Amino acid sequence: MVTTQRTKEICQVVRLKSTQVFLVAGTVLLTVMVSLLCIGLMTRYEVEHDVANVADVDYWKDKVAPTQKIWYDKGIEELNEALRSPRDPLYPRNVRIFLVQGVDARDLAAFRFTAKDITERNTNFVWDQFPHLARLKNSCSQQFPCQVDRVSRALWSGIPLDEVPESQPDCEEFINGTETPLSILRQAQLAGLRTGFVTTQRITGSTGAALGNTYSNYECDERMPLGSLKSGCQDIARQLITGVTGKSLNVIIGGGRQMLSTLVPKTRWDPVDELLCESNDGRNLLKEWRNQKLRESKIKPIKFDLVQRTDELESLNASSFDHILGIMANGDLRGNARAPSLKLMVEKSVEVIKKPGQGYLLIVEQLIKSDMDKIKELQLLNETLVSLQEDKDTLTLVLMTNAIYSKPSLDVSEETETINHLMQTFNGTELEIQQRLHQMPSDTLLFARGPKSAIFRGVRKETFLAHAVSHVLSRSRNNG
Structure with missing residues (x-):
C-alpha cells in the first residue's frame, strides 16, 4: 500500500516536470518563430527601402542622354554610400533648392558671431537648424581656364567639369543632336513634375543657361560672332523663351529684360546695364512668350501672365495660374531700385508651382556680390525660408558658395584668375594676404532638411547634387 502511494507521488512529480518541459519548449519554439518572422519582415523592408547594389538605385535612365548616363552610373557608388545613412523610408514629393552665390563658411561664422560683441548682429539662421550638412568639392581650380558656363552645367547636369561639352561656333551639332546633356530641371519636366526658376540676377546668367539646357555662351545676339549667327546659333535668351525646357517652366522670375527685348523702358531706378x-x-x-502661351491655350486650357513690376507681382492671385514669366529689371535685380524682394518672388512662385497631387522642383538663385551688404542679404534669405511653411513632403536644400563670377565675361572665373596670379596673391602685407585668401573660392556648403535629407552628408563631388536630386525625385510618390 505504501509502495502504491509512493508510486503515485513519483508519477505526479514526473507529470508536473513534463508539463514544465512542454511549456519551456513551447516558449522557445514561439520565440524562434517570432524571431524568424521579424527577420523576414526586416529583410523585406530593406529590399523595398534600402539600396543593396548599383542596379537598385533609380534615376531617370530613359530621360538622359547616353553620354550623360555614363557619369550617372559612375556616381551611383557615391550615392550608394550616402543611401546607407539612417533609415528614412519616405521620398519627397517636392524639392526646393536655394543657391546662394557669394557666401561661404567663413562668412557665415563671421555673421553669426562678431568680434566686438557676441550679441550684436548675432543671427540664428534657419539653415543652421537643418539636420544634415554636406560639402560639395570645387573642382574649378583643376581647370584652366575655368569657364563659368561649364561650372554651372557640371553642377546641374551631373557631368564632371572636364567632361562638359564645349560650345562650338557651328551649332548644327547641338541643334540636331540627341546627346545634349539634360539638367535636372528638364529631367523633372520629363517625369511630369512642375518646375520653376527664380533668380536675383538675370535669367540668362550661367545658372539659367545651364538649367534651360542652352548650348550658347552668349546671353543675347549683340556679342555673338557673325559666323555663329549664320550657322543657325541661338543666344541664351532666345533658347530660354522658345526652347522646350524654357517653354515648359511653370515659373521663371528674374532680371534680363535688355537681353529679351531690343527696346526696353529706361528709368532712373531701372537703367540699362551697359556692362x-x-x-x-x-x-x-x-511678346513671343505671350503669343506662344496663347497658342498653347487653344490646345489645352492654361492660365498665364507676364509681370514686370513689383505691384503686379504683389497683386497676382498666383495659385490660379499655370505659368508665370516675371522680368523685373533690365539687368540684374540689384540694378532696379524698385525690384521685388526675394521673399515675394519665392512665395508667389510656390503658389504657382504647388498643385494638388503633383510634385515640383523649384530652384532659387541669390547672387551676393562682394560690394553688397552680406548680412542683410542673408537675413533676406533667412526671412524667405522662415516664411515658407515646413512641408513634410518637401526636401529643402540650401547651397552656400563663394565661387562667384562677378565679371559679365564668360572667359575665366575669379578662381582661376587668382591661381594664375599666385605670386601677386602672396606678395604683400599679412593683412592683404589674408584678405586675398578670404576671397578665394572654397567648397560649397549644402544644408538639407526633409525626406531623404540624410543622404546629403560628408564631402561629395559637385556632380553629386544632380545625381541625388534625380534619384529622390525619380523614386518620389509622384511616380507611385
Missing part, C-alpha cells in the same frame, strides 16, 4: 549684353536685332521675346 551686360543688349539685344539689337529688334526682338521682343516677352
Whole structure:
C-alpha cells in the first residue's frame, strides 16, 4: 500500500516536470518563430527601402542622354554610400533648392558671431537648424581656364567639369543632336513634375543657361560672332523663351529684360546695364512668350501672365495660374531700385508651382556680390525660408558658395584668375594676404532638411547634387 502511494507521488512529480518541459519548449519554439518572422519582415523592408547594389538605385535612365548616363552610373557608388545613412523610408514629393552665390563658411561664422560683441548682429539662421550638412568639392581650380558656363552645367547636369561639352561656333551639332546633356530641371519636366526658376540676377546668367539646357555662351545676339549667327546659333535668351525646357517652366522670375527685348523702358531706378549684353536685332521675346502661351491655350486650357513690376507681382492671385514669366529689371535685380524682394518672388512662385497631387522642383538663385551688404542679404534669405511653411513632403536644400563670377565675361572665373596670379596673391602685407585668401573660392556648403535629407552628408563631388536630386525625385510618390 505504501509502495502504491509512493508510486503515485513519483508519477505526479514526473507529470508536473513534463508539463514544465512542454511549456519551456513551447516558449522557445514561439520565440524562434517570432524571431524568424521579424527577420523576414526586416529583410523585406530593406529590399523595398534600402539600396543593396548599383542596379537598385533609380534615376531617370530613359530621360538622359547616353553620354550623360555614363557619369550617372559612375556616381551611383557615391550615392550608394550616402543611401546607407539612417533609415528614412519616405521620398519627397517636392524639392526646393536655394543657391546662394557669394557666401561661404567663413562668412557665415563671421555673421553669426562678431568680434566686438557676441550679441550684436548675432543671427540664428534657419539653415543652421537643418539636420544634415554636406560639402560639395570645387573642382574649378583643376581647370584652366575655368569657364563659368561649364561650372554651372557640371553642377546641374551631373557631368564632371572636364567632361562638359564645349560650345562650338557651328551649332548644327547641338541643334540636331540627341546627346545634349539634360539638367535636372528638364529631367523633372520629363517625369511630369512642375518646375520653376527664380533668380536675383538675370535669367540668362550661367545658372539659367545651364538649367534651360542652352548650348550658347552668349546671353543675347549683340556679342555673338557673325559666323555663329549664320550657322543657325541661338543666344541664351532666345533658347530660354522658345526652347522646350524654357517653354515648359511653370515659373521663371528674374532680371534680363535688355537681353529679351531690343527696346526696353529706361528709368532712373531701372537703367540699362551697359556692362551686360543688349539685344539689337529688334526682338521682343516677352511678346513671343505671350503669343506662344496663347497658342498653347487653344490646345489645352492654361492660365498665364507676364509681370514686370513689383505691384503686379504683389497683386497676382498666383495659385490660379499655370505659368508665370516675371522680368523685373533690365539687368540684374540689384540694378532696379524698385525690384521685388526675394521673399515675394519665392512665395508667389510656390503658389504657382504647388498643385494638388503633383510634385515640383523649384530652384532659387541669390547672387551676393562682394560690394553688397552680406548680412542683410542673408537675413533676406533667412526671412524667405522662415516664411515658407515646413512641408513634410518637401526636401529643402540650401547651397552656400563663394565661387562667384562677378565679371559679365564668360572667359575665366575669379578662381582661376587668382591661381594664375599666385605670386601677386602672396606678395604683400599679412593683412592683404589674408584678405586675398578670404576671397578665394572654397567648397560649397549644402544644408538639407526633409525626406531623404540624410543622404546629403560628408564631402561629395559637385556632380553629386544632380545625381541625388534625380534619384529622390525619380523614386518620389509622384511616380507611385
